[in-house]
Amino acid sequence: MPTAVCESCLATEPGQALRGDELLRPLLPALLPWLVTRRWFTHESGCLQDLAPITDTVLEQPGGEAVLVHALLTAVHTSGAARRYQLLLGLRPRLTPRLNAAVVGRAVGGRWDGWWIYEATEDPELMSLLLERAQTARPGAPRLALTRPGSVPGGLTPRPLKAEQTNSAVVFGNRLMLKLFRQPQPGPHPEAEVLTALTAAGSISTPRLLGRLAVGDYVLGVLQEFLPADGDGWDLAVRHATDSLRGHEGTAGLGGFSADAYAMGESVARTHRLLAETFPRRYLTEKQICGIVDQLDDRLRDAACRVPELVPHTERITEIYRDFARAASQGRGLDGQRIHGDLHLGQVLRTQTGWKVIDFEGEPGGAADDQGRPQPVLRDVAGMLRSFEYAAEHALATLLSENGELLDPADRLHHTRRARAWSLRGRRAFIAGYAAGGPVDPYCHPAVLRAFETDKAVYEAVYETRYRPDKRFIPLGAIQRLAAGR
Numbered sequence: 321m322p323t324a325v326c327e328s329c330l331a332t333e334p335g336q337a338l339r340g341d342e343l344l345r346p347l348l349p350a351l352l353p354w355l356v357t358r359r360w361f362t363h364e365s366g367c368l369q370d371l372a373p374i375t376d377t378v379l380e381q382p383g384g385e386a387v388l389v390h391a392l393l394t395a396v397h398t399s400g401a402a403r404r405y406q407l408l409l410g411l412r413p414r415l416t417p418r419l420n421a422a423v424v425g426r427a428v429g430g431r432w433d434g435w436w437i438y439e440a441t442e443d444p445e446l447m448s449l450l451l452e453r454a455q456t457a458r459p460g461a462p463r464l465a466l467t468r469p470g471s472v473p474g475g476l477t478p479r480p481l482k483a484e485q486t487n488s489a490v491v492f493g494n495r496l497m498l499k500l501f502r503q504p505q506p507g508p509h510p511e512a513e514v515l516t517a518l519t520a521a522g523s524i525s526t527p528r529l530l531g532r533l534a535v536g537d538y539v540l541g542v543l544q545e546f547l548p549a550d551g552d553g554w555d556l557a558v559r560h561a562t563d564s565l566r567g568h569e570g571t572a573g574l575g576g577f578s579a580d581a582y583a584m585g586e587s588v589a590r591t592h593r594l595l596a597e598t599f600p601r602r603y604l605t606e607k608q609i610c611g612i613v614d615q616l617d618d619r620l621r622d623a624a625c626r627v628p629e630l631v632p633h634t635e636r637i638t639e640i641y642r643d644f645a646r647a648a649s650q651g652r653g654l655d656g657q658r659i660h661g662d663l664h665l666g667q668v669l670r671t672q673t674g675w676k677v678i679d680f681e682g683e684p685g686g687a688a689d690d691q692g693r694p695q696p697v698l699r700d701v702a703g704m705l706r707s708f709e710y711a712a713e714h715a716l717a718t719l720l721s722e723n724g725e726l727l728d729p730a731d732r733l734h735h736t737r738r739a740r741a742w743s744l745r746g747r748r749a750f751i752a753g754y755a756a757g758g759p760v761d762p763y764c765h766p767a768v769l770r771a772f773e774t775d776k777a778v779y780e781a782v783y784e785t786r787y788r789p790d791k792r793f794i795p796l797g798a799i800q801r802l803a804a805g806r
Contacts, residue, residue, distance in 0.1 A: 342430065344373050344391060347409065350425025350437055355395065355405070360486045360502035363786075366399030374404065375535055377461040379446075379453050387411040387432070388446040390462055392504070392538060406504050406540055408450070408488075410440035419443060441500070447478035447490045451498065451543075454533060462540055466531040467519065472496065472543070486684050491546050496530065500541040501681070509539035510661065510692060514680040517598040518591070525587045525594075526677050547676050553584060553665035554711065561715035561742050565735055577742075578749040580675075581708070584668055585753025587675040588704065592659065592697045592759055599658035602694050606649040608656070612695070613645045616775045623778045627785050629796050630778065636803040637774055644771035654768065655759065656694030663700040664707035683779075701754060701762050702772035705747050706780070706798065712743035713794045774802045 348371050355361055356368055372394045379388040389409045396402045409424065415436045422442040427435045440446045454464035455472065466472060476493030483489070488500045501509065515529035531543040550556065560577040604612075620637055624630045630637075648654050660667065661682035669676045716739040720732065755761040762769050780795035 343376050343378065343389070344371075344393075346427045346430035346432065347389070347437055349428060351407070351409075354424045358502075360488070361395075361405070362403055362503070364397045364399060364401035364403070366397040366401065368395060369398050370396040372396060375460065377457075377535075379449050381445075381449055384445070385412055385414070386443060386445050387435075388440050388449055390450070392535065392540075403503060404505065404538075406500060406502055408440040408446075408500070410438045410443045410446050411435045412438070441480045441488050441490055444478045447492075447498075448476075451478070451492065460535065462533055462535045464531050464533050464543060466543075467516075467529055471530045485679075487541075487681070494548060495546055496543060497527075497546040498533070498541055498543050500533070501539065504538045504540050506537040508692070509542075510682045511680040512539050512542050513692065514595070514658065515542060515544060518594055521594050521598050523591065523594050524673070525590045525675070526680075547669050547671050547678070549669035549671045549676075551670060553580075553668040553670070553675075554707070556580065556670060557665050557708065557711040557746065558715055561712050561739065562718065564742050565715055565719050565738055578745050580670065581746045581749035582753035584675045584704075585750040585755075586757050587668065587677060588660075588663065588700065589754045589756070589758030591677045592657070592700070593757070595658045596655075596759060599692075600694060601655060601657040604648070604654045604656045604694075604696070609645055609648045609654065613641050613771075616641045616644075616771065619775060620778055623782045627781045627792075627796075630781060630799065633799055633803040637778070637799070640767075640774050640802065641771050643767040647765065647767035654696045654698075654765070656696060657759075658692065659695050659697055659700045660703075661695075661700070663703040665704065665711060666707075696768060696772075697759055698762060698765055698768050699772045701751070702769055703776050704750055705769075706773055706776045708746040708750065709743045709798060710780075710794055711746075712739040713797070714791075715739060715742075717794075770802065774799065777802060 351371055352368060355371070356363070374392040374394060376389060376391040379390070387410070389407075389411060391407045391409065393405050393407060394402050395405055410419070410422075411427065411432050412419075413435050415423065415438070419436075419438050419442060422439040424437040424439065427433055427437055440450075450462070451464070451472065452474070454462050455466070457463040464472075473493075473495070476495060478490050478492050481489035481491050481497065487502050490498045490500070492498065499511075501511075509532075512529070512532045515526065516532075518526045519529040527547055528545040529542060530545065532539055533541040533543065551559075557577055557580075560580075564576065617638065620630070620634060620641075624634050660677065660680060662679070662684070663677075667677060667679045669678060716735060719735060751762050755763065777795045777798040781792060781799060784792040784795060
């Protein structure tokens with residue numbers, strides 16, 4: 321459920337609870353109710369009470385009617401929670417029809433009194449202005465630092481990338497992509513760090529970094545190579561799984577996605593090897609492994625408070641984590657290195673030159689320090705294995721919702737087994753591809769892999785309960801299976 325906006329907040333006179341400066345104060349009343357509807361907004365307990373600016377910049381073209389306001393704000397809730405957000409707002413006295421869906425509201429007072437406020441990433445004119453001006457920006461304004469001079473050609477037509485994600489992206493001429501981090505934090509950014517290193521190392525499995533957008537200590541976004549793709553791994557996997565369940569053997573079949581899954585595993589393995597070469601790598605001591613297990617325990621305890629269905633399984637899950645600790649400390653041990661941190665089928669693209677790994681921001685809500693800490697690569701592998709099962713369960717749920725009334729119990733069981741078989745084939749193919757070129761063979765560490773897969777399912781249960789309750793049965797079913805040792 322979106323966070324409510326208190327009537328008392330909306331009724332407050334500008335300049336009292338809303339602490340904006342002269343530039344932003346007229347815009348803030350419209351921003352309060354709009355912000356809580358954004359995909360990238362984090363819903364905290366309590367009402368959204370205030371938006372306090374950290375920095376703001378105005379970009380105008382001489383003679384142009386459109387104005388771009390870039391702002392870094394702190395959103396404060398009545399519970400005391402606070403988060404920083406990056407906003408890109410367009411302002412026009414008259415609105416063109418193509419921007420109707422992007423409307424935020426109208427300015428009240430100030431130099432733009434009565435002007436329309438809208439999401440600026442939807443405006444090609446303003447995004448071209450941002451890309452141009454950011455390369456020569458003054459201190460205190462968003463500045464684009466390029467990896468090499470002249471790497472940004474002019475005259476590229478921008479368009480917003482339509483995808484369900486916790487950031488925003490604008491594509492320029494199908495050659496460049498400006499990815500904007502909606503919740504920037506001060507200090508190094510995981511994706512900027514990783515792409516800088518991998519680009520310098522000549523990675524063929526990730527997009528090339530062309531520059532980073534920053535203001536002060538905040539990394540606001542990255543400019544990278546745009547990768548035209550047939551689709552991401554999630555869309556392709558769900559399509560194949562759906563075709564398989566519907567009996568379209570000619571297009572997919574039970575093993576129709578296996579070749580892709582194998583190649584995907586190889587690409588992830590190459591990326592892990594290059595990350596191991598470009599970032600610090602260390603052997604994880606028994607104490608460090610116990611520290612990882614403590615983190616898993618903490619997440620489980622927090623999840624059990626949020627998802628009551630987890631409670632009957634917590635004892636068994638805890639034992640799965642203890643199995644991981646014993647296996648890692650008594651066996652050959654584990655290496656820790658820089659990893660992706662949030663790997664799943666939606667984070668890989670199938671292009672004409674093979675599968676590419678994207679989005680190195682780490683797990684949503686995770687601290688930057690945690691993203692950069694050396695971890696076992698099997699954490700990424702486990703995330704991808706969970707994603708294969710998710711794709712199969714998603715396809716199965718769609719089939720049953722469309723044809724449930726026509727299926728008897730035997731048919732339902734048949735389709736359920738078929739979905740499970742599709743998932744297992746994809747998982748096995750991915751592991752085989754990864755083992756062929758990766759730093760470890762996942763099959764040699766079953767207890768570690770099971771622990772990370774269980775932890776991922778616990779995370780998913782919390783996420784689905786909070787945002788997509790109709791999908792919570794997927795991770796809860798996986799937790800029941802994992803707890804039962806299947």
